[in-house]
Amino acid sequence: MKVKRIISLLAICAMAGPALATDGYFSDGYGIKAKGMAGVAIALPQDALAAANNPAGMVMVGDRVDMGLDWFRPTRGADIVGNGAGLNGSYSANDKQNFFIPEFGYNKMLGSDMSAGISVYGNGGMNTRYANNPFAAGALATYGGKSPGGINLEQLFIAPTFAMKVNKSNALGVSLVFAQQRFGATGLQAFTANPAWSVSPGNITDRGNDTTTGWGLRLGWTGHVADNVTLGATYASKIKGKFSAYQGLFAEGGEFDIPENYGVGIAVKAMPQLTVGADVKQINYSKSRSVGNNVDCFFAGTCQLGAANGPGFGWRNTTVYKLAASYEYSKNLTLRAGYSYNKQPISQNQTFFNILAPGVVEDHLTLGATWILANRNELSLAYMHAFNKDVPGANSIAAPFGGGNANLHMYEDSLGIAYGIKF
DSSP states (O other): OHHHHHHHHHHHHHTTOOOOOSBTTBOSOSSHHHHTTTTOOTTOOOSTTGGGTOGGGGGGSOSEEEEEEEEEEEEEEEEEESOSSSOOEEEEOBTSOOEEEEEEEEEEESSSSEEEEEEEEEEEEEEOBBSSOGGGSGGGGGGTOOSSBEEEEEEEEEEEEEEEESSSSEEEEEEEEEEEEEEEEESOGGGGSSGGGBSOGGGSSOOOOEEEEEEEEEEEEEEEEETTEEEEEEEEOOBOOBOGGGTTTSHHHHBOOBOOEEEEEEEEEOSSSEEEEEEEEEEOGGGSHHHHSOSHHHHHTSSOBTSTTOOOOOBOOEEEEEEEEEEEEETTEEEEEEEEEEOOSBOGGGTTGGGSOOOOOOEEEEEEEEEEOTTSOEEEEEEEEEEEEEEOOSSOSOGGGTOOEEEEEEEEEEEEEEEEEEO
Protein backbone atom coordinates (compact mmCIF):
# COMPACT_ATOMS: atom_id res chain seq x y z
CA MET A 1 0.00 0.00 0.00
CA LYS A 2 2.88 2.38 0.71
CA VAL A 3 4.24 1.80 -2.80
CA LYS A 4 0.82 2.52 -4.35
CA ARG A 5 0.53 5.77 -2.39
CA ILE A 6 4.03 6.84 -3.44
CA ILE A 7 3.26 6.11 -7.12
CA SER A 8 0.01 8.09 -6.96
CA LEU A 9 1.71 11.05 -5.30
CA LEU A 10 4.59 11.13 -7.74
CA ALA A 11 2.26 10.79 -10.72
CA ILE A 12 0.37 13.88 -9.56
CA CYS A 13 3.64 15.76 -8.99
CA ALA A 14 5.03 14.74 -12.37
CA MET A 15 2.08 16.38 -14.11
CA ALA A 16 2.64 19.59 -12.13
CA GLY A 17 5.15 21.03 -14.54
CA PRO A 18 7.91 19.08 -16.26
CA ALA A 19 9.78 21.20 -18.79
CA LEU A 20 12.64 19.51 -20.53
CA ALA A 21 14.21 20.36 -23.86
CA THR A 22 17.40 18.42 -24.26
CA ASP A 23 17.14 15.73 -26.97
CA GLY A 24 14.47 17.74 -28.74
CA TYR A 25 11.75 17.53 -26.10
CA PHE A 26 12.84 14.13 -24.74
CA SER A 27 14.86 14.12 -21.55
CA ASP A 28 18.61 13.58 -21.83
CA GLY A 29 18.27 10.70 -19.36
CA TYR A 30 15.93 8.89 -16.98
CA GLY A 31 17.16 8.20 -13.46
CA ILE A 32 19.58 10.47 -11.63
CA LYS A 33 22.44 7.99 -12.03
CA ALA A 34 21.89 7.87 -15.79
CA LYS A 35 21.59 11.67 -15.91
CA GLY A 36 25.06 11.92 -14.38
CA MET A 37 26.27 9.90 -17.40
CA ALA A 38 24.51 12.01 -20.08
CA GLY A 39 21.73 9.44 -20.20
CA VAL A 40 23.92 6.41 -20.99
CA ALA A 41 21.85 3.47 -19.72
CA ILE A 42 20.75 1.08 -22.49
CA ALA A 43 23.45 -1.46 -21.58
CA LEU A 44 24.13 -0.08 -18.08
CA PRO A 45 21.14 -0.39 -15.70
CA GLN A 46 21.81 1.18 -12.31
CA ASP A 47 18.47 1.66 -10.55
CA ALA A 48 14.72 1.06 -10.73
CA LEU A 49 14.34 3.73 -13.44
CA ALA A 50 16.08 1.28 -15.79
CA ALA A 51 12.79 0.46 -17.53
CA ALA A 52 12.62 4.00 -18.93
CA ASN A 53 15.86 3.28 -20.80
CA ASN A 54 15.76 -0.48 -21.40
CA PRO A 55 13.26 -2.73 -19.57
CA ALA A 56 15.61 -5.73 -19.73
CA GLY A 57 17.87 -3.96 -17.23
CA MET A 58 15.35 -4.28 -14.41
CA VAL A 59 16.29 -7.92 -13.80
CA MET A 60 19.86 -6.76 -13.06
CA VAL A 61 19.23 -4.08 -10.40
CA GLY A 62 17.78 -6.23 -7.60
CA ASP A 63 15.12 -5.35 -5.04
CA ARG A 64 15.03 -1.59 -4.65
CA VAL A 65 13.07 1.68 -4.59
CA ASP A 66 14.43 4.88 -6.14
CA MET A 67 13.00 8.37 -5.65
CA GLY A 68 14.48 11.44 -7.30
CA LEU A 69 13.88 15.11 -7.98
CA ASP A 70 15.48 17.13 -10.78
CA TRP A 71 15.64 20.94 -10.71
CA PHE A 72 15.62 22.05 -14.34
CA ARG A 73 16.31 25.59 -15.56
CA PRO A 74 16.07 26.27 -19.30
CA THR A 75 16.93 29.71 -20.71
CA ARG A 76 15.25 30.24 -24.05
CA GLY A 77 13.93 32.96 -26.33
CA ALA A 78 13.84 34.51 -29.78
CA ASP A 79 15.00 37.58 -31.68
CA ILE A 80 12.92 38.92 -34.57
CA VAL A 81 14.64 41.03 -37.23
CA GLY A 82 13.61 42.45 -40.60
CA ASN A 83 9.91 42.37 -39.79
CA GLY A 84 7.45 44.81 -41.34
CA ALA A 85 4.65 44.33 -38.82
CA GLY A 86 6.40 45.85 -35.81
CA LEU A 87 7.57 42.58 -34.27
CA ASN A 88 11.30 43.35 -34.27
CA GLY A 89 13.00 42.87 -30.91
CA SER A 90 14.32 40.37 -28.39
CA TYR A 91 11.82 38.16 -26.61
CA SER A 92 12.50 36.14 -23.46
CA ALA A 93 10.48 32.96 -22.94
CA ASN A 94 11.64 32.71 -19.32
CA ASP A 95 8.66 34.18 -17.48
CA LYS A 96 8.60 30.70 -15.93
CA GLN A 97 12.08 29.24 -15.71
CA ASN A 98 12.44 26.89 -12.72
CA PHE A 99 10.89 23.44 -12.89
CA PHE A 100 11.02 20.47 -10.50
CA ILE A 101 10.60 17.04 -12.05
CA PRO A 102 10.15 13.98 -9.81
CA GLU A 103 10.89 10.38 -10.73
CA PHE A 104 10.16 7.06 -9.09
CA GLY A 105 11.06 3.43 -9.58
CA TYR A 106 10.29 0.18 -7.79
CA ASN A 107 11.66 -3.27 -8.62
CA LYS A 108 11.05 -6.69 -7.08
CA MET A 109 13.01 -9.83 -7.96
CA LEU A 110 10.87 -12.93 -8.56
CA GLY A 111 13.52 -15.47 -7.78
CA SER A 112 16.96 -15.04 -9.31
CA ASP A 113 15.97 -14.83 -12.99
CA MET A 114 12.83 -12.66 -13.16
CA SER A 115 11.69 -9.28 -11.92
CA ALA A 116 8.58 -7.11 -11.85
CA GLY A 117 8.65 -3.38 -11.31
CA ILE A 118 7.35 0.03 -12.25
CA SER A 119 9.02 3.24 -13.39
CA VAL A 120 7.43 6.71 -13.33
CA TYR A 121 9.11 9.48 -15.35
CA GLY A 122 8.35 12.41 -17.64
CA ASN A 123 9.05 14.39 -20.81
CA GLY A 124 8.28 17.98 -21.67
CA GLY A 125 10.06 20.79 -23.36
CA MET A 126 7.58 22.48 -25.60
CA ASN A 127 7.35 25.03 -22.81
CA THR A 128 7.56 28.79 -23.22
CA ARG A 129 6.08 31.72 -21.36
CA TYR A 130 6.72 35.13 -22.92
CA ALA A 131 5.99 38.04 -20.58
CA ASN A 132 6.23 40.15 -23.74
CA ASN A 133 4.33 37.99 -26.22
CA PRO A 134 5.80 38.19 -29.77
CA PHE A 135 2.48 36.97 -31.21
CA ALA A 136 0.73 39.97 -29.65
CA ALA A 137 3.31 42.61 -30.61
CA GLY A 138 3.13 45.29 -33.29
CA ALA A 139 0.33 44.88 -35.79
CA LEU A 140 -0.55 41.46 -34.33
CA ALA A 141 -1.88 43.17 -31.18
CA THR A 142 -5.02 44.12 -33.13
CA TYR A 143 -6.12 40.48 -33.15
CA GLY A 144 -6.65 40.34 -29.39
CA GLY A 145 -3.56 38.46 -28.25
CA LYS A 146 -2.31 39.29 -24.79
CA SER A 147 0.78 38.76 -22.67
CA PRO A 148 1.98 36.46 -21.29
CA GLY A 149 1.82 34.05 -24.18
CA GLY A 150 3.24 30.63 -24.96
CA ILE A 151 2.58 26.93 -24.69
CA ASN A 152 3.20 24.09 -22.26
CA LEU A 153 3.45 20.38 -23.05
CA GLU A 154 3.87 17.72 -20.36
CA GLN A 155 4.15 13.96 -20.77
CA LEU A 156 3.93 11.52 -17.86
CA PHE A 157 4.87 7.86 -18.30
CA ILE A 158 4.00 5.00 -15.96
CA ALA A 159 5.70 1.79 -17.06
CA PRO A 160 4.94 -1.52 -15.32
CA THR A 161 7.71 -3.87 -16.39
CA PHE A 162 8.53 -7.57 -16.50
CA ALA A 163 12.08 -8.76 -17.19
CA MET A 164 13.77 -12.14 -17.20
CA LYS A 165 17.13 -13.76 -17.82
CA VAL A 166 16.71 -16.24 -20.64
CA ASN A 167 20.15 -17.70 -19.90
CA LYS A 168 23.24 -16.70 -17.94
CA SER A 169 24.22 -14.09 -20.57
CA ASN A 170 20.99 -12.63 -21.97
CA ALA A 171 17.96 -10.87 -20.56
CA LEU A 172 14.72 -9.62 -22.11
CA GLY A 173 12.22 -7.09 -20.79
CA VAL A 174 8.90 -5.52 -21.72
CA SER A 175 7.12 -2.45 -20.38
CA LEU A 176 3.46 -1.65 -20.92
CA VAL A 177 3.72 2.13 -21.04
CA PHE A 178 0.82 4.33 -19.98
CA ALA A 179 1.24 7.94 -21.14
CA GLN A 180 -0.73 10.98 -20.09
CA GLN A 181 -0.15 14.23 -21.98
CA ARG A 182 -1.26 17.73 -21.02
CA PHE A 183 -1.15 20.79 -23.25
CA GLY A 184 -2.16 24.44 -23.04
CA ALA A 185 -1.61 27.50 -25.24
CA THR A 186 -2.20 31.20 -24.61
CA GLY A 187 -1.85 34.40 -26.60
CA LEU A 188 -2.02 32.91 -30.12
CA GLN A 189 -4.99 34.99 -31.33
CA ALA A 190 -2.91 36.18 -34.30
CA PHE A 191 -3.53 32.78 -35.90
CA THR A 192 -7.29 33.39 -35.72
CA ALA A 193 -7.08 36.64 -37.71
CA ASN A 194 -8.32 34.89 -40.84
CA PRO A 195 -11.03 32.29 -40.15
CA ALA A 196 -9.91 30.39 -43.25
CA TRP A 197 -6.53 29.69 -41.65
CA SER A 198 -7.93 26.93 -39.39
CA VAL A 199 -10.52 24.18 -39.58
CA SER A 200 -11.63 25.26 -36.10
CA PRO A 201 -10.60 28.85 -35.28
CA GLY A 202 -12.20 28.66 -31.84
CA ASN A 203 -9.87 25.83 -30.80
CA ILE A 204 -6.45 27.37 -31.36
CA THR A 205 -5.61 29.23 -28.17
CA ASP A 206 -6.67 29.98 -24.57
CA ARG A 207 -8.63 26.76 -24.18
CA GLY A 208 -7.08 25.87 -20.84
CA ASN A 209 -5.19 22.64 -20.23
CA ASP A 210 -6.35 19.64 -22.23
CA THR A 211 -5.28 16.06 -21.49
CA THR A 212 -5.03 12.88 -23.50
CA THR A 213 -3.96 9.34 -22.63
CA GLY A 214 -2.54 6.43 -24.58
CA TRP A 215 -0.66 3.15 -24.35
CA GLY A 216 2.49 1.81 -25.91
CA LEU A 217 5.19 -0.82 -25.52
CA ARG A 218 8.88 -0.63 -24.76
CA LEU A 219 10.96 -3.75 -25.46
CA GLY A 220 14.55 -4.40 -24.48
CA TRP A 221 17.46 -6.83 -24.56
CA THR A 222 20.81 -6.96 -22.79
CA GLY A 223 23.57 -9.45 -23.37
CA HIS A 224 26.94 -10.11 -21.77
CA VAL A 225 29.01 -10.82 -24.88
CA ALA A 226 32.29 -11.00 -22.93
CA ASP A 227 33.33 -10.97 -19.30
CA ASN A 228 33.70 -7.20 -19.37
CA VAL A 229 31.34 -6.18 -22.22
CA THR A 230 27.55 -5.76 -22.16
CA LEU A 231 25.40 -4.79 -25.12
CA GLY A 232 21.83 -3.54 -25.09
CA ALA A 233 19.02 -2.63 -27.47
CA THR A 234 15.58 -1.11 -26.92
CA TYR A 235 12.53 -0.05 -28.93
CA ALA A 236 9.54 2.08 -27.88
CA SER A 237 6.41 2.25 -30.01
CA LYS A 238 4.52 5.37 -31.00
CA ILE A 239 1.84 6.37 -28.47
CA LYS A 240 -1.23 8.06 -29.92
CA GLY A 241 -2.84 11.13 -28.41
CA LYS A 242 -5.33 13.84 -29.36
CA PHE A 243 -6.01 17.27 -27.83
CA SER A 244 -9.65 17.97 -28.72
CA ALA A 245 -9.55 21.44 -27.17
CA TYR A 246 -6.79 22.36 -29.65
CA GLN A 247 -8.20 20.66 -32.74
CA GLY A 248 -7.85 23.95 -34.62
CA LEU A 249 -4.12 24.17 -33.89
CA PHE A 250 -2.61 20.71 -34.29
CA ALA A 251 -2.73 18.59 -37.45
CA GLU A 252 -5.34 15.86 -37.83
CA GLY A 253 -7.84 17.69 -35.59
CA GLY A 254 -5.58 17.92 -32.54
CA GLU A 255 -3.53 14.75 -32.97
CA PHE A 256 -0.35 14.73 -30.89
CA ASP A 257 1.44 11.38 -30.95
CA ILE A 258 4.54 10.59 -28.90
CA PRO A 259 7.04 9.39 -31.52
CA GLU A 260 8.64 5.99 -31.65
CA ASN A 261 12.24 5.84 -30.48
CA TYR A 262 14.90 3.17 -30.27
CA GLY A 263 18.56 2.74 -29.49
CA VAL A 264 21.57 0.55 -28.84
CA GLY A 265 24.21 0.72 -26.14
CA ILE A 266 27.46 -0.76 -24.91
CA ALA A 267 29.08 -0.87 -21.47
CA VAL A 268 32.71 -1.93 -21.03
CA LYS A 269 34.40 -2.69 -17.71
CA ALA A 270 37.71 -1.17 -18.77
CA MET A 271 39.23 -1.58 -15.29
CA PRO A 272 37.90 -3.00 -12.00
CA GLN A 273 36.94 0.54 -10.94
CA LEU A 274 36.16 2.04 -14.37
CA THR A 275 33.15 1.44 -16.61
CA VAL A 276 32.82 3.20 -19.97
CA GLY A 277 29.50 3.29 -21.80
CA ALA A 278 27.99 4.66 -24.99
CA ASP A 279 24.46 4.87 -26.42
CA VAL A 280 23.05 5.82 -29.81
CA LYS A 281 19.35 6.73 -29.81
CA GLN A 282 16.96 7.61 -32.63
CA ILE A 283 13.82 9.74 -32.07
CA ASN A 284 11.45 9.89 -35.05
CA TYR A 285 9.81 13.27 -34.48
CA SER A 286 8.79 13.58 -38.14
CA LYS A 287 6.36 10.68 -37.79
CA SER A 288 4.23 12.66 -35.34
CA ARG A 289 2.40 15.00 -37.76
CA SER A 290 1.85 17.83 -35.30
CA VAL A 291 5.55 17.86 -34.49
CA GLY A 292 7.06 16.89 -37.84
CA ASN A 293 4.90 18.52 -40.54
CA ASN A 294 6.41 21.67 -42.03
CA VAL A 295 4.62 25.00 -41.74
CA ASP A 296 5.30 25.88 -45.39
CA CYS A 297 1.86 24.89 -46.70
CA PHE A 298 0.16 27.16 -44.14
CA PHE A 299 2.23 30.16 -45.15
CA ALA A 300 1.58 29.32 -48.82
CA GLY A 301 -2.16 29.21 -48.17
CA THR A 302 -2.51 25.59 -49.28
CA CYS A 303 -3.37 23.99 -45.92
CA GLN A 304 -5.17 24.90 -42.71
CA LEU A 305 -4.24 24.58 -39.07
CA GLY A 306 -5.86 21.47 -37.65
CA ALA A 307 -6.41 19.89 -41.08
CA ALA A 308 -5.39 16.41 -42.16
CA ASN A 309 -1.67 16.75 -42.89
CA GLY A 310 -1.90 20.34 -41.65
CA PRO A 311 1.13 22.33 -40.45
CA GLY A 312 3.23 21.36 -37.47
CA PHE A 313 6.51 22.49 -35.95
CA GLY A 314 8.64 21.07 -38.75
CA TRP A 315 10.89 18.98 -36.50
CA ARG A 316 13.25 16.50 -38.16
CA ASN A 317 14.16 13.09 -36.77
CA THR A 318 17.17 13.28 -34.49
CA THR A 319 19.97 10.87 -33.60
CA VAL A 320 21.54 11.23 -30.16
CA TYR A 321 25.10 10.14 -29.37
CA LYS A 322 26.12 9.61 -25.74
CA LEU A 323 29.47 8.74 -24.15
CA ALA A 324 30.14 8.44 -20.43
CA ALA A 325 32.26 6.88 -17.68
CA SER A 326 31.66 5.69 -14.13
CA TYR A 327 34.55 5.37 -11.67
CA GLU A 328 34.42 3.65 -8.27
CA TYR A 329 36.63 6.03 -6.31
CA SER A 330 36.11 3.99 -3.15
CA LYS A 331 33.72 1.33 -1.91
CA ASN A 332 31.36 4.09 -0.79
CA LEU A 333 31.75 6.65 -3.59
CA THR A 334 31.18 6.38 -7.35
CA LEU A 335 31.90 9.30 -9.69
CA ARG A 336 30.33 9.82 -13.13
CA ALA A 337 30.74 12.08 -16.16
CA GLY A 338 29.25 12.16 -19.64
CA TYR A 339 28.76 13.99 -22.91
CA SER A 340 25.94 13.81 -25.43
CA TYR A 341 25.25 15.39 -28.79
CA ASN A 342 22.19 15.57 -31.00
CA LYS A 343 21.64 17.60 -34.14
CA GLN A 344 18.84 19.95 -33.13
CA PRO A 345 15.62 19.20 -35.05
CA ILE A 346 14.52 22.66 -36.31
CA SER A 347 15.36 23.88 -39.83
CA GLN A 348 16.16 27.56 -40.35
CA ASN A 349 12.97 28.15 -42.35
CA GLN A 350 10.79 26.61 -39.61
CA THR A 351 11.74 28.89 -36.71
CA PHE A 352 8.67 31.17 -36.58
CA PHE A 353 6.29 28.54 -35.13
CA ASN A 354 9.17 27.30 -32.99
CA ILE A 355 9.33 30.57 -31.10
CA LEU A 356 6.83 28.53 -29.06
CA ALA A 357 9.10 25.47 -28.82
CA PRO A 358 12.79 26.38 -29.22
CA GLY A 359 14.19 22.95 -28.34
CA VAL A 360 17.51 23.58 -30.08
CA VAL A 361 20.32 22.63 -27.66
CA GLU A 362 22.83 20.11 -28.95
CA ASP A 363 25.89 19.67 -26.69
CA HIS A 364 25.49 18.44 -23.09
CA LEU A 365 28.03 17.84 -20.35
CA THR A 366 27.13 16.02 -17.13
CA LEU A 367 28.65 15.13 -13.78
CA GLY A 368 27.34 12.76 -11.12
CA ALA A 369 28.12 10.86 -7.94
CA THR A 370 26.64 8.23 -5.63
CA TRP A 371 27.44 7.78 -1.95
CA ILE A 372 26.73 4.49 -0.16
CA LEU A 373 25.35 5.47 3.23
CA ALA A 374 25.82 3.70 6.54
CA ASN A 375 22.46 1.93 6.12
CA ARG A 376 23.57 0.61 2.67
CA ASN A 377 21.16 2.92 0.89
CA GLU A 378 22.33 5.36 -1.77
CA LEU A 379 22.37 9.12 -2.25
CA SER A 380 22.98 10.24 -5.84
CA LEU A 381 23.50 13.65 -7.46
CA ALA A 382 23.67 14.71 -11.11
CA TYR A 383 24.40 18.02 -12.84
CA MET A 384 23.81 18.82 -16.52
CA HIS A 385 24.73 21.83 -18.64
CA ALA A 386 23.49 22.12 -22.22
CA PHE A 387 25.51 24.75 -24.06
CA ASN A 388 23.91 27.71 -25.77
CA LYS A 389 22.71 27.08 -29.32
CA ASP A 390 21.54 29.76 -31.76
CA VAL A 391 19.42 28.91 -34.80
CA PRO A 392 19.01 31.82 -37.25
CA GLY A 393 15.72 31.90 -39.12
CA ALA A 394 16.15 32.32 -42.87
CA ASN A 395 13.04 34.17 -44.16
CA SER A 396 11.06 32.15 -41.64
CA ILE A 397 8.25 34.69 -41.12
CA ALA A 398 5.66 34.77 -43.91
CA ALA A 399 4.17 37.91 -45.46
CA PRO A 400 0.87 37.85 -43.49
CA PHE A 401 2.96 38.29 -40.34
CA GLY A 402 5.30 40.93 -41.75
CA GLY A 403 8.16 38.81 -43.10
CA GLY A 404 11.69 38.67 -41.73
CA ASN A 405 13.61 36.23 -39.58
CA ALA A 406 12.88 34.58 -36.22
CA ASN A 407 16.16 33.60 -34.56
CA LEU A 408 16.03 31.07 -31.70
CA HIS A 409 18.42 30.54 -28.80
CA MET A 410 18.56 28.27 -25.75
CA TYR A 411 20.78 26.82 -23.04
CA GLU A 412 19.97 24.73 -19.96
CA ASP A 413 21.10 23.64 -16.51
CA SER A 414 19.77 20.94 -14.22
CA LEU A 415 20.63 19.54 -10.81
CA GLY A 416 19.12 16.30 -9.56
CA ILE A 417 19.12 14.30 -6.35
CA ALA A 418 17.90 10.76 -5.70
CA TYR A 419 17.64 8.34 -2.80
CA GLY A 420 17.87 4.62 -3.46
CA ILE A 421 16.70 1.98 -0.98
CA LYS A 422 18.05 -1.53 -1.46
CA PHE A 423 16.25 -4.47 0.11
